[in-house]
Amino acid sequence: LLSKDSFLAAMSHNLRTPLNSIIGFTDILLAKIPGSLNEEQEKQLQIVSRCSRQLLVLIRQLLDVGLIQHDKLDPVIDNFDINQIISNVIQEIKPLADQKKIELSATYVKGQLFIRTDKKLIRQVIVNLLDNAIKYTDKGSVSVIEEIRKNSSGDLLEIRVIDTGCGIRESDLTDIFKLYTTVSKKDDPYGEHTGLGLMLCCKYCELLGMKLTCESTFGKGTTFVIHIPLETKS
């Protein structure tokens, strides 16, 4: 019998193998390498591309759940500009906001802001929070706002992801970071969620020595805050 994490790794491999061809050939067609596309073909291929990447995210999440449950997820620490990461994510996710006619913006504290953490994991947290914010907002805006706060143990960077969406009921707020939890079905027009995303965001933050918190007013909007301790310059 396979252990649970070996099973998850094997499943992830078997799902990624055909996805490699689906994503690869779709990207080749979208890059118009074999020839031009008409508007409709391009639109439909973009849907294939988006859906296959969603599937890839889900596979990564499943694998990470297994690793987290076995304390096997090891962060890879790097020094990088967090503003560049946020800016890239905003560019990547902007078509989703445009489709829903939602304003998407980011306010940075300064030009470059270097932090030491796992680039992939923090990026995944930001992608996930923005993706959720856009999904649950039908009109208004989604914004990312950075702020540096000083406290007794040093500077703290707060990255706020703020939406003007449907909000979360107070009774649901305590459970949103738990595995397999989604908000009450009646409040969720997108009933297909696994509850993996926010749980993983919270776990990634814990693993990286950060904190993820949420404030929400039902019917008015939600704010997620990533609290990142900044290293004191030596």
Next chain:
Amino acid sequence: MTNNLKILLVEDNSDNSTLFTYLLNRVGYTVTAVTSSEDALKALETLVPDIILCDISLPGENGHGLLKRIRSHSAFQNTCAIAVSAYAREEDKIRCKETGYDDFIEKPIEATSFAQQVTSIYERKKSTSNRSF
């Protein structure tokens, strides 16, 4: 892009093999594609590739066993070897390095930059290796 590189591709999934071959052919590289460890060793009796691009999960002997056998031949000790695998955990990447792969490319690949990625790994190996290959 470095011209006319010869690549031995070891990939048991025919769709992925078609994808990699297409992307490498279009930048002018010659690809010899095989589907198993055994066929790879057979191909190496006559072929001296610039790059060995190898899937890890293969029928029979896997990509780790295959590279160990390839590296045991003096002619291939410094050949650029790249693992391309859908096993993408950190421990999988570390194991590939320990086996002797020069680098690891995760599946799904980025199709538009794949050939450039392969070339960069080859160029890096070439610049750090004592052997002129």
